[in-house]
Amino acid sequence: MYYKNYILILITLFMFSIFQKVSANYEKLFFDLSIKDINNETIDLNRYKGRTILLVNVASKCGFTKQYADLQTLFDNYKDRGFSVIAVPSNQFGNQEQGTNKEIKDFCETNFNITFPITDKVDVKGPNAHDIYQWANKNYGSSTIPKWNFHKILINKDGKIEDTFNSFINPTSKKIIKKIEKIL
Known part of the structure; x- marks a missing residue:
């Protein structure tokens, strides 16, 4: 019995060590990167x-x-x-963003009156992921890799990742608002 409990504790500790956040050196900060916007202009x-x-x-x-x-x-x-929101269209989940940049822009402005920046459609996971998502994964770990659309990465004023939130967590949830207010 003692041996089984010991093994269970070791397995549990091992699993928690796998899912811990990566200790980041941050050779680059978020603010050192760039991405094209929906109009194909570079956003520094x-x-x-x-x-x-x-x-x-x-x-x-x-x-x-x-x-x-x-x-x-x-x-x-x-x-x-x-505070700012930056939306990054991607067609990597369920083929749900097939439109051109113009179609995406028109959809967002017409249906939701979006005024925050929207980027060019890019990959957000895998070997062709945009530099921002590769940077996030390198510096914070796998919780930054989107599992589906509307995955959120919160970046603090210092240009470092503060937290991540899955698709099911609404942007106006208490959890996200509390975290934003804490770091503003």
Whole structure:
């Protein structure tokens, strides 16, 4: 019996060690990176230096697409306090973002009156993931790799990852708002 309990404890400790966050050296910060916007213009993320960012991979034909409205509400409520949302369209989950950049932009503006930045459609996981997502994985670990659309990465004013939130966590949830207010 003692031996079985000992093995169970060792297995449990091993599992927790696997899922811990990566200790980051941050050779680069979020603000050292760039990405193309929906109009194919380069966004130098240095312009967001000192702001808190919620980076969200999005899709127009997803069950979570209604979160666009909550992302806009969150942006409107906190933008004057140093907060921004950046939406990153991706077609890697269920083929739910097939549109061109123009179609994505029109959809977001028409249906949700989006005023926060939307980027070019990119890969957010795998070997062709955009540099931002590769940077996030390297510095914070696998919790930054989206498992589905509307996965969220919270980046603090120092350009480091503060936390991640899965697709099921609404942008206006107490959990996200509490974390944003803590780091603003």
